[in-house]
Amino acid sequence: MSDITPELVRHLASLSRIDLHDEEVTSLTSELGQIVESIAKVQEVATDDVVATSHPIPLQNVSRPDEVGETLTQEQALSNAPDSADGRFRVPAILGGEQ
Amino acid sequence: MSGIVGLTAAQLAERLGAGEVSSVEATSAHLDRIAAVDGDVNAFLHVSDHALEVARSIDDRRAAGEELGPLAGVPLAIKDVLVTTDMPSTSGSRILEGYMSPYDATVVARSRAAGLVPLGKTNMDEFAMGSSTEHSAFGPTRNPWDLSRIPGGSGGGSAAAVAAFEAPLALGSDTGGSIRQPAHVTGTVGVKPTYGAVSRYGSIALASSLDQVGPVSRTVLDAGLLQDIVQGHDRFDSTSLTTQWPSMAEAAREGARGDVLDGLRVGIVRQLGGEGFQAGVRQRFTETVEMLQAAGAEVVEVDAPHFEYAVAAYYLILPAEASSNLAKFDSVRFGLRVEPAGATSEQMMSATREAGFGPEVKRRIILGTYALSSGYYAAYYGSAQKVRTLIQRDFSAAFAQVDVLVSPTAPTTAFPLGERVNDPLAMYLNDVTTIPANLAGIPGISVPIGLAPEDSLPVGLQIMAPAYRDDRLYRVGAAVEALVENALGGTLISRAPALGGAR
Amino acid sequence: MAADKLMDYDAALELFEPVLGFEVHVELGTKTKMFSHAPNVFGSEPNTNVTPVCLGLPGSLPVVNEQAVRYSISLGLALGCQIAASSRFARKNYFYPDNPKNYQISQYDEPIAFEGSVEIELPDGSLRTIPIERAHMEEDAGKLTHLGGSGGRIQGASSSLVDYNRAGVPLVEIVTHPIFGTEALAPEVGRAYVGAIRDIVLSLGISEAKMERGNLRCDANVSLRPRGQEKLGTRTETKNVNSLRSVERAVRYEIQRQAAILAEGGTITQETRHWHEDTGVTSSGRPKSDADDYRYFPEPDLLPVVPSAELVEQLRSELPEQPLARRRRLKADWGFTDLEFQDVANGGLVDVVEATIAAGSSPAAARKWWTGEISRRANADGVEVTEVIQPERVAEIAALVEAGTLTDKLARQVLEGVIAGEGTAQEVVDARGLAVVSDDGALIAAVDEALAAQPDVLAKIRDGKVQAAGAIIGSVMKAMRGQADAARVRELVLERAAAE
Structure with missing residues (x-):
């Protein structure tokens, strides 16, 4: 019994900016349902007394001195840009026409 | 395999050093081999236009009397997950088709500095998500042992290139087995070093806390020679260790000639075998363990009770981190852009990501987004991080009893192309043996141990050591390699079928 | 855009109690960015102060700037906060074109500093304590320029351009607890609080703190609750409040706007609003569909920051006197009235007046020179007062007046000579023959x-x-x-x- 619904898949797709087709929503809903069911078992042993590990090798205080290093040129920075103008990356309107 | 391409990296390096072979000759031989067989294998996404030029400069430097590194002039294949300034870097994805990085990955820069000659970029599952390379946007790689079968993944291209003698060495990356499992199914050697031993800078991130770059080769010594070049601290990667590493090549040489197996305490993990493992895989594994015992190793069974939760934890942590790591592919600064007429920036991003990502990538991004969502975080991502702690404890307990742990590298030999591509769960279970090492950050190696009788396909032995003890893997790995070679009366890879041009 | 209906301010206060909250972002003046060695400088050609890290290029990884961590700890201490024994970074996931990785590296459940308070002084001289919830480190976003709309606004723009020079500049975000009991003084409290943060940051020397340049940015949260109600009302978050005066005006505006809606039985939408300096109104911002779910998780590319007790104590010992305490001390020492001191403080002249007095001038003379003639000249020339003349020179002139050598009128001529570079005050007196005839x-x-x-x-x-x-x-x-x-x-x- 999984709580993966087509609406949830659509919401997750919107959060992750993927414009899924309807067929993809359908197949993902069922696939994710199965996957989630099988991975939910982590909860069985994840008790309160167990600390979480986010880094496999524990290190701390890794930092660098505040010294300027090599930078990219503007040409390098823009070299892969799908669109640019005036030394900047160009994107279409951020707000839709109706707003 | 005869001729230059049949040489191991160590043998080739020796001849280069002795002036018996030039780097141009070695590079040409491999480029010819690629031209002859890669139409069948499809290990390469891009073959370098500069390889001969680089080889010539190495020859010139050698001729000028310059002191060069041990692998100078040896060709190298590079997994497409590693960014390179002179070749496109796509990570197997349509969304990065043609992407030219303005900088080299640290491992690539170190390889260049050591005089290795980049031959090209190897195929992989898109963004390293997969165990078969079938999720590459540019078509699957085929296993040189049987072209109808998968070469493993995600680094199937690197393993196949090495197995097909298209390159003596390759660089790979291993997030849940992407170096070791392809080595297993292609009869080659692959090493996942200790997390942080090799820089991740310039490795297109899949799951930051699991990814590790490592060597792919046909012998343990060759892998050690390459790890010696790429390992060590990198100030551009915060998780890079400052450890002064011993020479892995030296460890491999010791292992090959010495008696390291005598008195070695070897643990068999009860949870990494048995049911679900192919009979021929089990058989070769058991025989190898018996050889180890015969060589003086003390073999015990150890229990790792939480390993059964490893795959579940992995498929929460990986998608979660990946969903965030892959957010940068939005068509603003680089990569594919799909811009429907009148689209807003947001619509452009959504259309681009819909068109640019394959089904497995979308699946994992959606899954990871779910695992991190408010309301689910504690139950999923949080719990998975706790399982990680439990698995580390299992390893600690095991390594208190034994020096190394062993298992079959994967449950089965190479499966047929297409068999599991539409069954994500079955595909995920393929990583059951390799995932625990990534969750715990410990090093692992896969060494070929023979062919499964039922399908005559390669089987690998996975050896795992405690964190920081990569040298132990090389020592034991080389010893196992020597035992197997002795038993077979030659290397396993020499039994690989001839391909294309060599027929 | 229809004009908002506003309720008379006093009437609004009769019906509702305002509750405030502030999020102040301080750009740190480090040499390099938070996680990359790109220079942290303002005003360069677009996309030149960038590395692969700043652009979020594939394969790039962040590394923490140790100076930014030290600055953040100092700021935390100056805010009276506890410094975390262990602090870590987290990813805040949201898509926006100015956010190069589409996640911002910030801090979530383990900020570097937490639970402090800031004492502020209101115009009437009364003191208040503002409770601080936390101060955390994060990175700034790039800068968008909107094309095709009117006046460079995002509304109606046909496309936007992105410059990532600012992307990755170190920020400390200071978050207050809800501020109760300000009543009619809410706008003044807002202004005084942000001013106090500015003064603290300046006293630490960790930021230029220029609001007009975005070094210091304030988001003002305002909610109203009907008199006698326990439950907090729905709040709005007003951004783009880029001067102290705007803080005061924006808070006042939101109180009046929300009161008008609530009084008519309407409800307040929880939203981001934008302050418009020119028209003096707030307008509804883009409702962020993702805002409810940033999917925070620990940043796997970075390790925990675990400040040693030695470091924290060292930074604590190096803290300058708190600006408000210092101001109160100086005001008493100098014997200034409230008005006189405000003249000095509001003109940003406390330091130069102090230096002038230290060089021998009387407080009254120092105040008179700096708030008078020197400020006038600085304003006229559009420069800082310190660029006009050094405090030591001013003290010399004041001493000559004190000794009767110069009248005020003559002294002004001497000041002119000193500013013109004719030498010390005495040299100008001698050269111009300006001394009083005392024979x-x-x-x-x-x-x-x-x-x-x-x-x-x-x-x-x-x-x-x-x-x-x-x-x-x-x-x-x-x-x-x-x-x-x-x-x-x-x-x-x-x-x-x-x-x-």
């Missing part, structure tokens, strides 16, 4: 001459009409070309008039 002989001669020339005035003085002496004094001063002490001249006039 009584010469003065007496001039007085006698003037009395002789105006016998009618002399007669009036002798009749006891002392104020008539003014005319004589004027003549004498004119004869002396101003280089006489008017008080002494007056004495002499009365003396000589009586003597004849």
Whole structure:
């Protein structure tokens, strides 16, 4: 019994900016349902007394001195840009026409 | 395999050093081999236009009397997950088709500095998500042992290139087995070093806390020679260790000639075998363990009770981190852009990501987004991080009893192309043996141990050591390699079928 | 955009209690960015202060700037916060074109500093304590330029351009707990609080803190609750509040706007609003569909920051005196009235006045020079006061006045000479021959001459009409070309008039 619904898949797709087709929503809903069911078992042993590990090798205080290093040129920075103008990356309107 | 391409990296390096072979000759031989067989294998996404030029400069430097590194002039294949300034870097994805990085990955820069000659970029599952390379946007790689079968993944291209003698060495990356499992199914050697031993800078991130770059080769010594070049601290990667590493090549040489197996305490993990493992895989594994015992190793069974939760934890942590790591592919600064007429920036991003990502990538991004969502975080991502702690404890307990742990590298030999591509769960279970090492950050190696009788396909032995003890893997790995070679009366890879041009 | 309906401010306060909250972002003045070695400088050509990290290029990884961590700890300490024994970074996931990785590296459940308080002073001299919830480190976003709309606004724009020079600049975000009980003074409290943060940051020397440049940015949260209600009302978050005056105006506006809606039985939408400096109104921002779910998780590319007790104690010992405490101390030391001190403080002149006094000037003279002539010149030339003249030179001039060598009028000429680079005050006095004539002989001669020339005035003085002496004094001063002490001249006039 999984709580993966087509609406949830659509919401997750919107959060992750993927414009899924309807067929993809359908197949993902069922696939994710199965996957989630099988991975939910982590909860069985994840008790309160167990600390979480986010880094496999524990290190701390890794930092660098505040010294300027090599930078990219503007040409390098823009070299892969799908669109640019005036030394900047160009994107279409951020707000839709109706707003 | 005869001729230059049949040489191991160590043998080739020796001849280069002795002036018996030039780097141009070695590079040409491999480029010819690629031209002859890669139409069948499809290990390469891009073959370098500069390889001969680089080889010539190495020859010139050698001729000028310059002191060069041990692998100078040896060709190298590079997994497409590693960014390179002179070749496109796509990570197997349509969304990065043609992407030219303005900088080299640290491992690539170190390889260049050591005089290795980049031959090209190897195929992989898109963004390293997969165990078969079938999720590459540019078509699957085929296993040189049987072209109808998968070469493993995600680094199937690197393993196949090495197995097909298209390159003596390759660089790979291993997030849940992407170096070791392809080595297993292609009869080659692959090493996942200790997390942080090799820089991740310039490795297109899949799951930051699991990814590790490592060597792919046909012998343990060759892998050690390459790890010696790429390992060590990198100030551009915060998780890079400052450890002064011993020479892995030296460890491999010791292992090959010495008696390291005598008195070695070897643990068999009860949870990494048995049911679900192919009979021929089990058989070769058991025989190898018996050889180890015969060589003086003390073999015990150890229990790792939480390993059964490893795959579940992995498929929460990986998608979660990946969903965030892959957010940068939005068509603003680089990569594919799909811009429907009148689209807003947001619509452009959504259309681009819909068109640019394959089904497995979308699946994992959606899954990871779910695992991190408010309301689910504690139950999923949080719990998975706790399982990680439990698995580390299992390893600690095991390594208190034994020096190394062993298992079959994967449950089965190479499966047929297409068999599991539409069954994500079955595909995920393929990583059951390799995932625990990534969750715990410990090093692992896969060494070929023979062919499964039922399908005559390669089987690998996975050896795992405690964190920081990569040298132990090389020592034991080389010893196992020597035992197997002795038993077979030659290397396993020499039994690989001839391909294309060599027929 | 229809104009918002506003309720009269006093009426609004009668019905509702305002509750405030502030999120102040401080850009740190480090040499490099938070996670990359790209220079942290303002005003460069677009996309030149960038590395693969700043652009979020594939394969790039962040590395923490140790100086930014130290600055953040110092700021935390100055805010009276506890410094975390262990602190870590987290990813805040949201898509936006100015956010190069589409996640911002920030801090979530383990900020570097938490639970502090800031004392502020209101215009009436009363003190209040603002509770601080946390201060955390994060990175700034790039800068968007909108094309095709009116006045560079995002509304109606056909496309936008992105410059990532600012992407990755270190920020500390300071978050308050809800601030209760401000009542009608809410706008003043807002202004004083942000001003206090600015002063603290400046005193630490960790940021230029120029609001107009975005070094210091304030998001003001305002909610209203009906009198007698326990539950907090829905809040709005007003962004783009880029001056102290705007903080005050925006808070006031939101109180009036929300009160009008609530009084009519409407509900407040929880949203981001934008302050418009030119029109003095707030407008609804883009409702962020993702805002409810940033999917925070620990940043796997970075390790925990675990400040040692030694480091924290060292930074604590290096903290400057708190600006408010310092101001109160100086005001008492200098004997200024509230108004006098405000003149100095609001002009940003506390440091130069202090330095001038330290160089020997009286507090009154230092205040007069800096708030008067020097500020006028600085404003006229559009430069900082410190670029006009050094405090030591001002003290020299004040000393010459004190000693009677210069009158105020002469002193202004000396100031001009010093500013013009003619040397020290004494050198200008000498070169221009500006000293007061203190030789009584010469003065007496001039007085006698003037009395002789105006016998009618002399007669009036002798009749006891002392104020008539003014005319004589004027003549004498004119004869002396101003280089006489008017008080002494007056004495002499009365003396000589009586003597004849």
